[in-house]
Amino acid sequence: MPTPRTHQFRGRSPLDRSGWQVSTVARRTTNHDGSAVCAVTDETIPLTETHFYVTLRQETSSLARPDEYDHLGVADSALGELDEWLEGGE
Numbered sequence: 001m002p003t004p005r006t007h008q009f010r011g012r013s014p015l016d017r018s019g020w021q022v023s024t025v026a027r028r029t030t031n032h033d034g035s036a037v038c039a040v041t042d043e044t045i046p047l048t049e050t051h052f053y054v055t056l057r058q059e060t061s062s063l064a065r066p067d068e069y070d071h072l073g074v075a076d077s078a079l080g081e082l083d084e085w086l087e088g089g090e
Contacts, residue, residue: 020070022086024055027076036073040081050076 030047038045045051052074059067074082 011026017065020056023057024075025082025086026053027051028053038078039072040074040078040085042053043075043078045075047073047074052076052079052082054082072073 027050029050032047034047036045036047036051037043038051039054054072054074056070056072057067058070
C-alpha cells in the first residue's frame with residue numbers, strides 16, 4: 001500500500017484543461033457520504049474510500065481578481081495512471 005502523500009507540482013496542465021495547472025496532489029478520505037468521478041478512469045469514487053484529491057490553479061491576469069481553483073478526484077487504484085500523466089507519459 002502506498003504511503004499517504006501530498007506533493008506540489010508545477011507547470012502541468014490537466015487533461016483537457018488548458019490554462020490550468022496542477023498545484024497539489026493529496027491522498028485522502030472524507031467522513032461524509034458522496035461520490036466523485038475519477039478524472040483518470042471515469043469510475044465512480046466513494047469519497048469515504050481512499051482517493052487522491054488534485055488541486056488545480058488558474059492564474060488570473062488581474063491583481064483585483066484572485067487566482068481560480070478547482071479540484072479533481074482520482075481513484076486510489078489509478079495511482080499509476082496519475083503518476084504517468086503528471087510525469088508527461090502517455
